Amino acid sequence: MATIDSELECLNKLDWQPRCGMEFEYEQSAYEFYYLYGRKMGLSIRKDTFRKNRRTGEITSRIFVCSKEGSRSKDKHDVLTIKPRVETRTSCGAQMSFKIDRNKNKFYVNHFVEMHNHPFVRQECTHMLPSQLKISVTQAIEVDLVEESRISLKSSYELFGRQAGGRDSLGYTKRDQKNYLRSKRQNKLAYGETDAKMIIDYGQFGDVLSFDTTYKINKENRPFVVFVGLNHHRETVIFGGALMNDETIDSFVWLFETFLQAMSRRTPKTIFTDQDVVMAKAILHVMPSTYHRLCTWHMMQNALKHVYGLFRGEVKNVLSGFFYEIEDESDFLMAWNHMLDEYNVHENTWLKSIFDLKEKWAYPYVRHAWSAGMKSTQLSESYNATLKEYLKSDLNVSQFFMHFERVVNDKRYKELEAEYDLLYMLVNVKINAKMLIQAREVFTKAIFLEFNMNLNKERHVKMDTHNTLSYSCRMFEMKGVLCSHVIKILRDALNINEIPTQYILKRWTKQARVECVQDMHRREIQEDPELQQTYQYRPLCSIFTRISSRASESEKTYILVTEQASKILLSQKGKQGTHPEPKTRRRTITSTTKENQRATDPKK
Structure with a gap:
């Protein structure tokens, strides 16, 4: 885990006392300097008022104050409060303010008040001080990783404390870690989230969509639905997933509308689903120009339930020709009538129902429409098998989606393997044509x-x-x-x-992913920068673990590595934010309150 010990050591060697005229490249650099100063003194600071350029929106001045600045406004109900909150404000006037120097394009300290009107806390307790700088982005990555591994909060916090050389070196408390995880879960469940990589995948391969509702979770058998497609390697690519309360037309309409909203209103040319009348109505309402096909795999599963005995156990042999082989419409109708006569199933209601929908599954009709070669068979079979491998019924909703991400990452890794084969494994051509x-x-x-x-x-x-x-x-x-x-x-x-x-x-083609994907406003969609940071963070951990191991072998090497690391930290301060947003990490999809209630609360 990253600590701030090395930063404090740097402040021991450098001038850590704020003074007028000090310059900073960025506002964040000034904040972190004042924060570290406060930590060394035993106090907490926070951001206060600021001014912006009306034309550009850039911050031109800012004031940082002691966290005990000001006083709590009096509440007329205070006398009735049984357990009033403790008072934390003392009207402390200590502050540091800065302005931007237009000539140098730097921020400089123009006012500093050092005197505080309250005692400071002991150094052993400084990590408990309230401050905006709590769990850094890199620390949040590790917190996410241990939660995904289902390690308890108590065990993970103890582990991080030992890695950092003590809990006081972490820079946050166990409550901070708990609050961070709770906020992340609440935002995920309240709004849902979109993965930029999924949006890019859909923009490149969303011409054909398979919509699967067969997987059920928990005791209530709530359907977990997933949007799946085929990439340029004919591998499964996942565009999105959702946990539904019910399978009513209102829920399906909301789901399809929300999905298309996230995908910049791009509708697929063809969508595959199971044989569900309610779902068909929702698709016609939301995507009237999309060709609706029935998944042959689901149809075969239904056939085993309805006509297995009538076809004397030969369901697959009897129906496969209608699904994949007979090309001419007249031949299809003739073969269908022959099948009805041979097995005496003219009055079978299920066969009547699928015949009425023959334009959605029978080969003579569907071969005129684009499908990218998808019959949905391979997607449904392989995807459900993968879900059962990763997901267990004892997972709560938050854990379920966390493990669903593992399924998504597994599919993405298969594409990486296919890309590797393209570069290093050339297919032999037997005929020199x-x-x-x-x-x-x-x-x-x-x-x-x-x-x-x-x-x-x-x-x-x-x-x-x-x-x-x-x-x-x-x-x-x-x-x-x-x-x-x-x-x-x-x-x-x-x-x-x-x-x-x-x-x-x-x-x-091999160039299928070369061009960028744009949203409805013609803005380029880029992958989540925090996900990219995660990918970069993990190999860096391995590198610096080896460096730490070597450096700890001798005092000379230890001093050298500490000094160099401190210089790197100082040179990079302020160039990027260090506060993880207490929101979902990806662009959230919002909808109306009624829609959210309908989708997430069956009582409403």
């Missing part, structure tokens, strides 16, 4: 393998007036990948040895 070599250079490994291994089935191919190939399987329209027969036509009949640019979809 220019088109295949081009495909290997342009597409990701998963897409190239599909491009290279497509079955060479006989298809009917025709060319329209725009020199665009159209073919019966419509693989490119559905998946964005040319089938092997069209490749053969391009090479042999048309003597085209390279893939035409109109048949190279960027979402399947």
Whole structure:
């Protein structure tokens, strides 16, 4: 854990007494200097009034005061209070103020009052003083890490104290740590949060969406819903998740509206869901232009419940042809009627219901719409298996979402592995064909393998007036990948040895993530800087642990490392904030009070 011991040692060697004329690069630098001065003296300070430039909004002057400055206003109900609060203000007049020097573009101290009207606390108690500088961002990272590991508050605080050389060196109390965690949980549950990485993922791969409601948590069986898609490696990418109280149309409408609000109102071309009438109405209301498809995996699970006995245990063999194989509508209708006759299931209500929805799942109808090759089967099966691996029923809501982040990070790591394969593992091309070599250079490994291994089935191919190939399987329209027969036509009949640019979809290429994603106001969306800080913080801990181990072996090395570390700390002071916001770490999504109540409180 980071401590302020080295900073105090620096103040012993340097001029730690505030004086008029002292200069600081940043306002934060001045605050931290005055804070450390107060800590050394045994007092607490806070920020007071300031002035801003009306045109630029920049702070031009600021006053820092003793925390005991002023007095509490009298309450007319004080005489009725059984246990009045203790008085902490003494009208102390000590302060330090500064202004900005326009010529030097620096802040300088223009007024300093040293005299206090109260006693100072002992040095052993200074870490208990109230102050705005409590848990630093780096300390908050470690607090988050131990909570994610389900280590108790008492044990983690004791661990941090030992790492820092004593609790008084931490700079915060156990209550501060408890308050920080409580504030973070309350804000997460009250408003929810958006992950900038999820927004970027959706901006690049949100053309097809799978919406899954099958996972239930806790004794009340509340549905945990998740928005899932496919990245350019055909790996699962998670766009968001939510814990719902119920599955009413109002709840689904609120959820879809909130999700689209976070995603800058970008609607997917196609969305996959299970067979739910209420959900279908909500999708039609919120996303009327989105093609709604039914997940074949969910349909097969329902078939096992409704027609397993009627089909004599051959459900998959009977229905798979309707899902994936029969291309012509007339052939589909003929085969369907034959199936009804063969198994004598004309009156089965479930079969009637899915036939009425055939435009949402039957192959002759869905092959005309874009799906990126998703049937939702692989997503639902693998995703639910992953959730059960990470998540347990005894987790509370806050812990549940914490572990859900582990699922998200696991999926992101799989993409990193795929990116590594692209750089260091070149796929062999058995045929020295220019088109295949081009495909290997342009597409990701998963897409190239599909491009290279497509079955060479006989298809009917025709060319329209725009020199665009159209073919019966419509693989490119559905998946964005040319089938092997069209490749053969391009090479042999048309003597085209390279893939035409109109048949190279960027979402399947190695450059799919190159361009930035913008929100509805055309502002670039960037990943959460605090998450980036976490990624940078962890390897630095490893480096400085090794340095500390070496430095502690001799007094000479210890002094050298301490001095150099102190210089680095002083050179970086004020260049970045050190206060973790007591809010959620990512951009929050807010909604109306009624919407929040409906989504989170079944009684309302």
